[in-house]
Amino acid sequence: xxxxxxxxxxxxxxxxxxxxxxxxxxxxxxxxxxxxxxxxxxxxxxxxxxxxxxxxxxxxxxxxxxxxxxxxxxxxxxxxxxxxxxxxxxxxxxxxxxxxxxxxxxxxxxxx
Amino acid sequence: xxxxxxxxxxxxxxxxxxxxxxxxxxxxxxxxxxxxxxxxxxxxxxxxxxxxxxxxxxxxxxxxxxxxxxxxxxxxxxxxxxxxxxxxxxxxxxxxxxxxxxxxxxxxxxxxxx
Numbered sequence: 001x002x003x004x005x006x007x008x009x010x011x012x013x014x015x016x017x018x019x020x021x022x023x024x025x026x027x028x029x030x031x032x033x034x035x036x037x038x039x040x041x042x043x044x045x046x047x048x049x050x051x052x053x054x055x056x057x058x059x060x061x062x063x064x065x066x067x068x069x070x071x072x073x074x075x076x077x078x079x080x081x082x083x084x085x086x087x088x089x090x091x092x093x094x095x096x097x098x099x100x101x102x103x104x105x106x107x108x109x110x111x112x
Numbered sequence: 113x114x115x116x117x118x119x120x121x122x123x124x125x126x127x128x129x130x131x132x133x134x135x136x137x138x139x140x141x142x143x144x145x146x147x148x149x150x151x152x153x154x155x156x157x158x159x160x161x162x163x164x165x166x167x168x169x170x171x172x173x174x175x176x177x178x179x180x181x182x183x184x185x186x187x188x189x190x191x192x193x194x195x196x197x198x199x200x201x202x203x204x205x206x207x208x209x210x211x212x213x214x215x216x217x218x219x220x221x222x223x224x225x226x
Binding site: 103 | 118155156157207215216217
């Protein structure tokens with residue numbers, strides 16, 4: 001059974017810092033890996049999707065890497081801003097049309 | 113991009129009532145829809161998977177008679193929480209997928225049972 005773990009559970013940084021969020025999964029047989037952002041009481045915003053054959057994806061100040069063999073992914077946020085404060089979730093599906101298994105998330109606070 | 117609409121966004125009701133939540137794919141045909149539940153400070157947990165025209169598949173521990181799922185068309189799935197009780201209060205969120213394309217999520221429904 002796939003399990004997804006995210007470390008740290010919470011993180012507080014001053015504005016402008018670069019930071020790394022970690023995600024690990026127990027079963028390397030994944031179809032892809034997604035990073036989401038969730039604001040309090042809100043739904044999910046998809047940030048980055050990395051296919052199993054890829055090693056990284058970039059969007060603006062965000063960069064996500066994937067090491068499938070070791071069961072790890074990282075989300076790098078450059079030059080953090082207060083608006084980046086949210087919970088970041090990573091999730092993996094077993095195959096293309098199967099449900100996502102989510103980690104518990106990392107709650108990020110960026111202090112101005 | 114693909115859009116999934118979920119309604120209502122927030123429901124408050126008395127214990128014992130039934131609540132229906134709708135999930136619609138607005139610009140694509142969703143062959144599969146998923147229903148997740150999220151308790152405070154917890155992650156999203158899958159409740160059930162539904163494929164258009166067939167019965168939903170429920171995860172272990174989810175009562176199929178309490179959480180009725182209907183996926184009657186390629187653009188609409190509904191989740192009905194029957195005889196809701198305070199312990200059913202949670203954030204419910206649906207997602208829709210077309211074939212093996214990535215899932216697209218609705219904005220969620222916050223259900224509060226008094």
